[in-house]
Amino acid sequence: MRHYSAWSLLRARLAGNSHWQPLWSGQSLQQAYDVVVVGAGGHGLATAFHLARDHGIKRVAVLEKRLVGYGNVGRNTTIVRSNYLLPENHYFYEDSLRRYETLSRDLNYNVMYSPRGVVDLALSDDDFPGLARRGNALRLAGIDAELMNISALERFCPELEPRRSRRFPILGALVQRRGGTVRHDAVAWGYARAASALGVDIIEDCEVTGVRTRGEVATGVETNRGYVQAERIAFATAGHTGMIGTMLGVPLPIETHLLQAMVSEPVKPLLHTVLVYVAPGHAETYICQSDRGGLVMGGHLDGFPSYTREGQWDRLEDVVQGAVELLPQVGALRILRQWAGTNDMTMDGSPIIDRLRYDNVFVNAGWCYGGFKAIPASGAACARFVATGTAPDLIKAFRLSRFATGHLLDERGGGPFPARQ
Ligand SMILES: Cc1cc2nc3c(=O)[nH]c(=O)nc-3n(C[C@H](O)[C@H](O)[C@H](O)COP(=O)(O)OP(=O)(O)OC[C@H]3O[C@@H](n4cnc5c(N)ncnc54)[C@H](O)[C@@H]3O)c2cc1C
Known part of the structure; x- marks a missing residue:
């Protein structure tokens, strides 16, 4: 890896950064491919990378109607975790989290994995049985989870001051220490760069x-x-x-909804973990601090189907209200940016990876609020499915037919909000 001094950076800037190398470029659209992947989000790029690296498929193209990273992969709040209740989900997301742990090395690109812990707060005695049940299911599967009482939480996250008087008092939490954040656009760029180096054509401004x-x-x-x-x-x-x-003439059990997020102006470190706060009927907020210092916040869906990528003000208010209840100092900050993405919501909250109408057409979708954390596992599994024609065990439960047979994987949570069951 090259290191740059402040002086060399300034000199390069004055020279118009002419030494910069594009991460991927120069590929022109060919007439025929072994595999065409549609969509240069995290899942499409990871699938293309694994097709080329693991299965030696040479002629692969990723066709993207806008730009690499323009979609949700560049709009999410970067939270990764594997603390799902259902085995079909927690084994899959654990596979993904493990891959995230080594992704910088695998792609030779720093994706800034930060295992800072995901803290799912308990706000009433009623929250504990559900959190304990999920924690136990995870521990039985060999996945880390810790149920913390208020003293343990105080030691883990002193900046939260859990004993402070609040409208909804904090009583404890379920914590996954290996959960945390990964820089989202670095994931898109890292996969694009690595796939391109293996000969994958990444074609932007190309709508299917x-x-x-x-x-x-x-x-x-x-x-x-x-x-x-x-x-x-x-x-x-x-x-x-x-x-x-x-x-393709196949109605899918998917609705597109808006999910918005926002970031405050940057400040010195004040929060070292990811906090998840669900006060039903009142506020639903998750919050973490980016490496740049901004407080990144999000909440629930806007509540109606839309493709607009604009969020409603009342949802923003709801999210900020929760953030201020958790950390009152956030109330003194200005919101720097707000944005929204389009989420592919399935009716049971779990994804779909399957064939779509034809034997040689595959679909990878239904990631709801949580598809960023799924990218490494989904890319590897989807590539294997496409290359061999057989779905790996890890994704067999994500078949489309479950909506017809009733074998649903009902785990509707939110971005970082695990389902409360
Ligand atoms: C505000 C927000 C916060 C979120 N927070 C989290 C989080 O903290 N953790 C988490 O795990 N997940 C989170 N998510 C969800 C996550 O971002 C998505 O589930 C995931 O990124 C979706 O997969 P993708 O990256 O492949 O999608 P995208 O990046 O959306 O990729 C799909 C691509 O397909 C392209 N495309 C569409 N149609 C065509 C066509 N006809 N031809 C060519 N190209 C086409 C689009 O332009 C797009 O680039 C969040 C989402 C949002 C919006």
Whole structure:
């Protein structure tokens, strides 16, 4: 890794940074590929990377209608954890968290994994049985989880001052210490750079508008740049997956909803962990501090389907109210930015990774509020599915048919909000 002094950075800046190398570029759209991946979000890029690295598939393209990282992968609040209740989910997300632990090395790109702990606060005696149940399920599966009483929480997170008088008193928490944050755009850039180095074509400004078929086989995709032949097609279009279903004539159990987040002006370190605060009917907030110093905050969905990527003010108010109740000093800060993304919500809160209508068409979607933490596991598993035609055990439960048979994986939580069951 190259190191730069302040002087060399200044000199480079004055020279217009002419030495900068693009992370990926120069690829032109070919007429035919072994695999076309649609969508250069985290899931599409990770899938392409694993197709090339693990399965030696040489002719892979990622077609993206906007820019790498323009979608939710660059809009999320960067929280990673594996503390899900259901085995189908917690084994999958644990696989992902383990991959995040070594991702900087695997991609040779610093994704800034920060295991600062995810603290799911208990605000009433009624919260404890649910948190204990989830913690026990995780520990039985060999996944770290600690149920903390107020004294232990005070030691773990003194800046929270858990004993301070609050409208909703804090009584304890379920903590996953290996949970934390990973820099979101670094994940997109790291996968794009690594995939590109393996020969994957990453084509931006290329929208897939249709799928061409012959009998029961898809033969390629129509794009705004013309037809591209493909032996296999994998859709990883997150909030736009409903449209892909319509394109293929398969109604999907997915609705697109807005999730917004915001960041305050930067300040010196005041919070070293991720706090999750759910006071039903009152406020739902999670908060952490970015390495730049901004307090990053989010809450629940805006409450109605939309593609606008603009959040409603009342949700912002709700989130900030929770943040100020947790850490009153946040009330003195200004909000620097607010944004929203489009989330592909399934009815049971769990993802879908399956074939879609044709044997050689795959869909990877339904990540709801939590698909950022899933990227490394999903990329590896999805690539194996596409390359071999057999879904690995890790993702078998995520099949689409569960909505018809009733084998739902009902674990509706929020971004970092684990489901309260
Ligand atoms: C505010 C917010 C906070 C969140 N916080 C967290 C969090 O803390 N932790 C967590 O785990 N998850 C979080 N999430 C969820 C997470 O960001 C998403 O689940 C995940 O990023 C979705 O997968 P992706 O990265 O592949 O999606 P995207 O980045 O959205 O990628 C999909 C891509 O497909 C492209 N596309 C769509 N249609 C077409 C087409 N027809 N042709 C070509 N390209 C197309 C889009 O332009 C887009 O770039 C959050 C989401 C939001 C909005």
